[in-house]
Amino acid sequence: MEYIGLYPLFYFPQIGSAWLMGITGAIHIMASHTSVGAALLFAFLAHKAYKEDRPELYDYMRKYGMFLLIFSYVVGSITGPGIWNTATVASPRGISALIHNFVWVWATEWVFFIVEVIGVFVLVYTIGKIDRKTHLKITYMFALASVSTLFLIIGIISFMMWPGSDVWYQTGSASDAFFGINTFPHMFIRIGFMIVMSAVAGFVIASNLKEMPLRMELTRKLSVIGLIGGFLILMSFLWYVQTLPQSALDLFHTVLWPLNGTSRIITVSIIAAYLLLAFALPRLITLPFATVMLVVVLVLGIWPGEKMRESMRKPYVAGRYVYSNQIIGRDVIGKNIKSEMAIIAEKGLLTVSPFIPERLRTITPENQLEAGKLIAKLACSNCHALEKGAAYRPLPDRFPGQDAATIEIVLNEVIATGVRSYIPPIKLPEHETKALAAWLATQN
Amino acid sequence: MDMSLVLNSLRDPAGVPFYPIVFQALYILTWALHIAFVLLTLGGMVVSIVGHMKKNIDDNWKLLESHMIQVSKISVSMLIVLGVAPLLFTQVIYDPNWYVTNTLSGLWVVGFIYILLAGYSLLYWFYYANKSNSSMAGFAGILSLAALIFAGVLMHSFAYESIQVDQWMNWYAPKGIVDNSGTNLHIDVVRLAFMVSLSAPVVGIFLLNYADYFSKREDYTAKYIGFVRSLGKKIALGGLLVSAVLFVLWTFTLGMAFHPLVIAIVLSVLLLLAMVAKGSNSYVITLVLVVAALLISTLREVIRMNIMSKYGYTIYDYPMNIDWPTVVMFLSTFVGVGFTAVGFLLTLAWRAGRTKGVYTADATVTKLADSTVSITILWVVIFLGWGIIAVFKNFL
Known part of the structure; x- marks a missing residue:
């Protein structure tokens, strides 16, 4: 008797198991992207507050920090391993392939998670309780740790699409898998989105400030930051598309763009208009408006984009050697893996x-x-x-x-x-x- | 069905990227850290809820309650982030066990995330409701605790199911009819009761640490410190006794009552009892508790290894494809960034917490801060440099 490594099957009626993964993944991306973007924003604000002696900015950072603790570090930190859980349920061999190729990369990311989690509590709860210079260094460290988690995960997600050449299949080296052809453009898209998210979440906190001049100033600054992030997304996306495998491009040009292109253009226009409005008329960015727009940007910005990326990966789930139905579809000489x-x-x-x-x-x-x-x-x-x-x-x-x-x-x-x-x-x-x-x- | 053949077929064909024993050691270490915060959360929540009920009749409880809610809040974050590592390492060496369990209990595995999310969100509700003296605070606290306990029961169930190899097929296809619903949920009551009972000694000893730590702050009265110390001692002593009984019971059900590791754990519990009763330095007691936690974590692994060896599965013959670049990356990050950054943050938090008013960093903390920022910048530069070289090598 000869077996292949297929696991028992979990099936969720009506929507299929893979969609559970998509839902948890999208929630996680919302929280984690906001978190990394906010970490960069914190460093910027703390730098400004220290250099220009602006104590009122610390109050804003404390409020933003509490929001971040709840939104990103409750939702984000739970749905992070939650992606593993749901991915395991839906695609055990897909996640296994990633784990067995990138366990040390994930373990490295875990080190940064620990620094990040301890860091965010220390950062928020020591505002006003330690000297400002030391606090500034915490914000630098926190921003670096947060962005490093992005650097580490992005290669794994990019490998899910494809490594981009035949090298990894021959060497089996994680380095050749991790730094694939679309790793860097993908990284810049994510950084851009994180920057946009930090601005859009920042509007919510700024709109709640009582001091009007500070509120106007912060809203304007955040809108400029958001627009820079948006521009980075657009440029990186054009680069990213050039690095996709032919099957993904075919699917993109023949199915996905004709179906979703108009809605994507409308989404980008709405977000750009919102950021421009915040710059031109910051007074209009009230708490209810900013909260609604936060949800709108998260939902419109993430779900369709992630769905498109997942679709373009078909028929594979990892590295163009594990099919979505868990069957290994090609040899990987460097790892002694045989097609089934x-x-x-x-x-x-x-x-x-x-x-x-x-x-x-x-x-x-x-x-x-x-x-x-x-x-x-x-x-x-x-x-x-x-x-x-x-x-x-x-x-x-x-x-x-x-x-x-x-x-x-x-x-x-x-x-x-x-x-x-x-x-x-x-x-x-x-x-x-x-x-x-x-x-x-x-x-x- | 030949389970030995099945288990070995289920192994990932990519092999493991380093010596399996290293993953096993990391699993034992990180699970012990994870469970410490799980137990502190549960114990801290119970103390918070009791404190909430008693705060109107005793000011000591009022202060302790608010602090323990904070402790629980931070502890949940820590248990989550520390839980990532054992989850990662178990998937590397025991992938057949973990993935079979996850598919058999798929609905619960997905549900676990949202139950934990609800429990943690409710804890924040408890925190804010308590701060604003809302009448809903106690209700939120109890709901949060219930959700967190349920999440713990689920995780226990996954661990238990993963070693019931001979039951897998019966659970997946009872009477030959395949069930893809992922609704399996099986528990070992004694093992679960023992694990949960440990939250009492953990929070008791934590309270002793708390009393020692704040005894140096002039704005904390001797009466309050005495109250916390006495409470911690009572909880720790009672908890250790209950845990010891349940532990012995559990080991009897396993037929391992006289295993050397079991005897070592019993001795460490007796030592803890004696030290708590005598009122020894609480930080030394905590060190002994850490040793006991590591021994319990090791025992869990020994139980799993024994069961798996009956099915001809050993992690030590897992095919290896060593990946040196990422091994070096992890080790250098763990030691270079991890130790420095965590050392800096904890030293700062420790000293700031003991200072009334604003704390100004001394030379040690300043040096740690500067080193952390410099090392992390260096890490980013090396990582991106490595990436650029790899991309140039493979694509240009």
């Missing part, structure tokens, strides 16, 4: 997966539909909901009114051959293809 495509095509998923009830390992007329459903879950449920008419990519809806024989032809001619670049080529033995087609024919 051939053994699945020869023996079938129900034979080589460890966690299959014995009675389903052999397909019979009696269990064919049950086996077909299980194959659909194993092969397709990471991207597709299995219920007809479900909210996200319902699989039965892809075969409207087709009978088993027609579906079998589609599975053999389209899915097994990999002609659709964003779907993993799923080549199964004949008996499993028939079982999958038979079950799909009962669902559409």
Whole structure:
């Protein structure tokens, strides 16, 4: 008996398990981006307060700091490991691939997390209780530690898209994986967004200040900072697109941009208009308005962008060698990793997966539909909901009114051959293809 | 099903990037640190809630309550950040166990995050409601504690399920019918009760530290310090006795009552009892507590190793692909940045906390501050330089 390392499968009805990961991930990105951006802003404000002897800025920093503690260090610090949890549930082999390649990078990031968490408490609670020069040094250290967490995670996320060359597949070195072709443009996009977020969150705190001249001054300064961040995003995005793999570019040009392009242009325009308004008429940035806009910018700015990035990565989930359905799709010589495509095509998923009830390992007329459903879950449920008419990519809806024989032809001619670049080529033995087609024919 | 074959098939084909024993040691160390803050949070929350109920009849409780809410608040942040490391290292060497558990209990694993989020948010509500004397404060505190305990029960369940290898298939496909709902939740009541009971000695000893620390501040009365010290002693003594009984019970259920490690833990608990009863220096007591925590963490790992060896799984033969550049990066960051920065922050916080009014950094703290900033700048320069060279090498 030979097994491949497929884990038991968790499936969340109607939306599919991968979307759970997307939701937790988006919440984390909102909090963590604001946190890093605010750390940079803190250093800037503390520098200004110290050099220009502006004690009123410390009061603003204390309020911003308390907001940050709740928003970023409650939500952000929990949803960070939360991404691991949900990613594990949805894509155990995807997260395992990242962990086993980058454990020391993550461990290094953890060192900075510790510095950051202790740092933020010391930074906020020692305002007015220690000398200002030492406090200024804490803000410098805090900003450096925060931005270092970005430097460390960005290479891992970029590797999920692709390393950009064949080098890593030959050497297996984390350095060749981490510093891929789109690591730096991706990094600058994130830095830009963090800067925008620090300004947009900063407006909320500034709008609550009683001293009007300070409120006007801070709102104006923050708007300039936000506009610089926005410009950085736009320039870096143009660079980033040039570093994507061809399949992602194809998907981007043929599907994603035609579908989402207009809404993205509108989003950018809304954010730019808001920042310009804050500069021109800072008085209009009131607490309710600033709070609503914070939510608007977070939701409009993050969810569609992250969704687009996740979609462009298809059909892979990590390093263009682990498919979204957890199957290893190519050899990685440097790590002695072998593709599992051939053994699945020869023996079938129900034979080589460890966690299959014995009675389903052999397909019979009696269990064919049950086996077909299980194959659909194993092969397709990471991207597709299995219920007809479900909210996200319902699989039965892809075969409207087709009978088993027609579906079998589609599975053999389209899915097994990999002609659709964003779907993993799923080549199964004949008996499993028939079982999958038979079950799909009962669902559409 | 041949579980030995299954477990070894589930291992990540990339192998591990360093000697497995190093990950194991790091796991033991970081889990001990993590659990210390878990226990301090739970114990601190209970003291806060009791304090909240008694603060109107006793001023001592009023001050202690507000401080313990702060302690719990910071402690939750610390337990989360320290919990990241054992979560990382267990995935490296025991990936089959961790990922099977996560998929079998998927719904709870995802739920855990939001329950913890609710518990921590409610703690902030407790903090602010208490500050503004809101009548809802106690309610918020109790809800927060309940959510945090539930999150703890879930994490215990994941750890317990991960070593019940022979049950996995029964849980995944009871009677041969596959269940993908991820709703499995199984616990070991005695083990859980023992772990939770440790929150009493931990918070008791923390209160002894607190009393010793603030006894040097002239604005804290001797009466208040005496009150906290006496409370800490009572909680620590009672807690140690209860934990000791539960520990012995647990080890009997495992058939390990006379294992050398178990005997060492029992001896360390007896030593702690004697030191607390005698009123020894609380910082020395804390050091013994840290040793006891490390021994308990080691015992957990020994239990897991024993179980896994029955299924022919040992971490020591995990295929290795050593990745020296990232090993060097971690070690140099851990020692260079980590020690310096944490040393600076803790020294500063310690000295500032003991000073009435504004603290002005002395030469040591100033040197630590300057070193931290310089080392971190150097780290950023080296990291980005490395990245640029790698990109030039591979793409130009």
